[in-house]
Amino acid sequence: MKRSLPLAMLLALSLAPAARAANEADYKAAYAAAEAASKEAAGMRNQWTVTVSTLAAAKKAADGGDFDRAVAAAQEAEALAKASIFQATSEKDAWKAMEIR
């Protein structure tokens, strides 16, 4: 019994997936997705400044070889771009609620 616990822990640890560092391919995929969403927002004339700056931060981190940071920034930029697309879409009608009548 005393031996089985450390063995079980060792087994569990060996089976647990190790956290893998992001590589360039991960970054490129994340950046492409973010860039596509950002372009869609710009096409709706509703780009956010923070999307642009976060995309730039992703590129800068990747240029410096920090792909973990680059992927995280690209994913954040994608989320921001998608939020701006949602805003532009919902505001097509929602603006009327603010109108002085």
Place this chain on the structure above:
Amino acid sequence: MKARSALLLGSLSATLVAFALTSPRVIAADKVDPVADAKAFQNFYFQKFPDVKHEDFVNGPYSMNEDMKRQWQEKEEFPPYEFALDAGKEMFATPFKNGKTYADCFPNGGIGIRQNYPYFDTKEGKVVTLELALNRCREANGEAPYSYVKDEMASLTAYMAFTSRGKPMDIKIPDDPRALAAFENGKRYFYTRRGQMNFSCASCHVQSPGERIRAEILAPALGILNAMPIYRSEWSGMGTTSRRFVTCNSQTRAVPLEPQADEYRDVEYFLSYVANGLPISGPGARP
């Protein structure tokens, strides 16, 4: 049989009459009605701020706060826009290389006409602002256009506004569906939320005029363009209407449009029209 036909015909006629009576109302609900919009817009501010004289709304935050108003009135003895005004006057009178001047491009030689801008150009089918007309004048006379946001453009518009001080804003909307569409588009832009802050122009200038946003007192939207261009202490210099729109967008964390984009021209048309009757007070000075 005759009675049945008469009954059928009667009920059909009644249905048609009922339809004819109700359908205009349905259409009216969606109809663009600038006159009604302007009336509602002005009434909103007049009722919200019953102690503010109507002509005082053009003084922006100073109409909302007595202390600020007193400070501003003292500052007006040596106004910060004076250098721009002098420069604008000189530029306005200086001939282009071809010998013509700005006066040749505008009605009444460009003097006392600020209250008629922007206008809807039925040939082009678009709104033409004073800033745009000035640059078009330059280009038509072989000169390079100026930046729309500050410096020379601010000086020129400052001088033209000064010659129009006190004249009531007088924007026309011709009986042209494109003009009505431009007005409606401007209205939509004004009320649409944008940027990460999720703010529309109305969030500050309709919902919160007179309130503080950090150290500033928010100006009412009514008459906000009558004071343009303005010297802003925050900018340490002059800025045009274009600059105001661009910085407003940036402050909400929205990427600004290019100066004189259709949307900006349309929102200027909307805001100027709803301020019809209020005096031109530009150039202005703001914190």
